[in-house]
Amino acid sequence: MAGGEPGSLVGVSHVHGKARHAAGWLPPGNAPVIGRLRRGSEWRREALRTSLWLVPAVEVLAGVLLFVGTHALDRAAYDGVFRTPGWAISGSADAARQILTAIAAAIITVVGVVFSIVIVALTLTSTQFGPRMLRNFIRDRGTQLTLGTFVATFIYAVLALGSIGQGAHGDFVPHISITMTLVLMVVDLAVLIYFLRHISVQVQLPQVIAGIADDLAGAIELQAGDPTVGADARHATLLIADMGGPGGDVAAPRSGYLQYIQHRTLVRIAAEKDAVIHLRYRPGHFLVQGHPYATVWPASSAEQVARELARAHVTGPYRTLAQDVSFGVDQLAEICIRALSPAVNDTFTALTCIDWIGDSLCKVTGRWQPTRVYRDGAGTVRLIATQTDYQRLVQRAFEKVRRAGCGMPAVMIRQLDALAKIMERAVRPDDREVLLDQAAMIQRLSTATVDEEVGRDDVRCAYQRVLDVHAATSGSAAYPAPVTPPPAAGASGVTAV
Numbered sequence: 001m002a003g004g005e006p007g008s009l010v011g012v013s014h015v016h017g018k019a020r021h022a023a024g025w026l027p028p029g030n031a032p033v034i035g036r037l038r039r040g041s042e043w044r045r046e047a048l049r050t051s052l053w054l055v056p057a058v059e060v061l062a063g064v065l066l067f068v069g070t071h072a073l074d075r076a077a078y079d080g081v082f083r084t085p086g087w088a089i090s091g092s093a094d095a096a097r098q099i100l101t102a103i104a105a106a107i108i109t110v111v112g113v114v115f116s117i118v119i120v121a122l123t124l125t126s127t128q129f130g131p132r133m134l135r136n137f138i139r140d141r142g143t144q145l146t147l148g149t150f151v152a153t154f155i156y157a158v159l160a161l162g163s164i165g166q167g168a169h170g171d172f173v174p175h176i177s178i179t180m181t182l183v184l185m186v187v188d189l190a191v192l193i194y195f196l197r198h199i200s201v202q203v204q205l206p207q208v209i210a211g212i213a214d215d216l217a218g219a220i221e222l223q224a225g226d227p228t229v230g231a232d233a234r235h236a237t238l239l240i241a242d243m244g245g246p247g248g249d250v251a252a253p254r255s256g257y258l259q260y261i262q263h264r265t266l267v268r269i270a271a272e273k274d275a276v277i278h279l280r281y282r283p284g285h286f287l288v289q290g291h292p293y294a295t296v297w298p299a300s301s302a303e304q305v306a307r308e309l310a311r312a313h314v315t316g317p318y319r320t321l322a323q324d325v326s327f328g329v330d331q332l333a334e335i336c337i338r339a340l341s342p343a344v345n346d347t348f349t350a351l352t353c354i355d356w357i358g359d360s361l362c363k364v365t366g367r368w369q370p371t372r373v374y375r376d377g378a379g380t381v382r383l384i385a386t387q388t389d390y391q392r393l394v395q396r397a398f399e400k401v402r403r404a405g406c407g408m409p410a411v412m413i414r415q416l417d418a419l420a421k422i423m424e425r426a427v428r429p430d431d432r433e434v435l436l437d438q439a440a441m442i443q444r445l446s447t448a449t450v451d452e453e454v455g456r457d458d459v460r461c462a463y464q465r466v467l468d469v470h471a472a473t474s475g476s477a478a479y480p481a482p483v484t485p486p487p488a489a490g491a492s493g494v495t496a497v
Helices: 018-022 039-049 054-078 093-129 132-139 141-163 175-202 205-223 233-241 263-273 299-309 325-340 347-364 390-404 409-425 429-449 453-474
Strands: 165-167 170-172 248-251 256-261 276-279 292-297 313-316 373-375 381-384
Touching (some): 054 141, 054 175, 263 276
Antiparallel strands (some): 165 170, 248 292, 276 292
């Protein structure tokens, strides 16, 4: 089974003596640095960014504090401490009420209408290219800032309206607060213009694709690991196999997608219990309540660790990029597949997705070694995690798109061009073979599904470029692409890929 899939690392190594011996190829001096990943802060940032209330709440609080300040100035002017500035709007209490009521009503109406129209537009777009559009809209800072600015102005206007009343020297009219309300209204108009331009750019699919790719690049930088210190699947498997005795299974406390794991917390828990924890699933996998998702060694510590383990991971109804690079690749592949579907038939959007997929895999190739084995301060193995491997990332990026692009030379050529660029970054023979296999499958698909000889020749030339790059990077002599005869007339179906 490919490393990084559920069940690929079965069991856990015993901590007493054997954990140190089994990890001989990972000396404590080269142990993975847990703090380097900044996982806790990364998860908190992602959780706060995807909440639509944080930025508006901060702006509303700022609006309330601003009203407290201007109201104090109005009270001081009313009591004769200083004269009301000449730039402040003057008028009766009734006129002030009318102004503030009109502003508050206009603002809340504009907010409702504008955001309703935007949601309708995003909903129609998401039906074609997936639900990511709505999620990106919610986590967009421009959207949150705009909503917060309008709501804060509305709250400020309502507070100013409520402060108008009778006082010791006649009607109390907050002239400075009313003037500030008009200033905020002008700011709202500027923000509205910005938002209309911003959202018109954000709903464009190339911008959505580039945004996903940018988030994926950040996740890759955070999770790629260091090839000189990371332990791959084979090493982690040997660690487990070297430990004797059965481990204790820990059942998932709730169902949902595994979104985030606090590795540092798990290492601390395992050190306190003198145990080793093996996580069978990685972020992005779906957990079923009551199904074993971790193994603890020794088995006697399983019950104690289970209570702490339930608080050291987060599950939810959807996947996130916080610790799941595969999710970003899947998002790009999903948009590409939808674009190639007969209902949409948008080849150029598919080509854009392939370009960004190739860019993302270029960032991964040659350096993808996510941390699998975590140690405590004494150098003892405490946590063995499950991660996706390079082969699975490449398969996720190309296989579904390849099948969706049957009979389309433009899609096949763009995939082969991307594979050639990725091949230039490949330093390990295994990685080059994975890329070469994908290129060969695209070539076979072209022979089976492309009707025109010109199209097959173009795909064959692109495949030859991949072979040339492979020969150059591996140090072997270049060899020609195999010439496969075209399918017989009247033949139907697609060759196995």
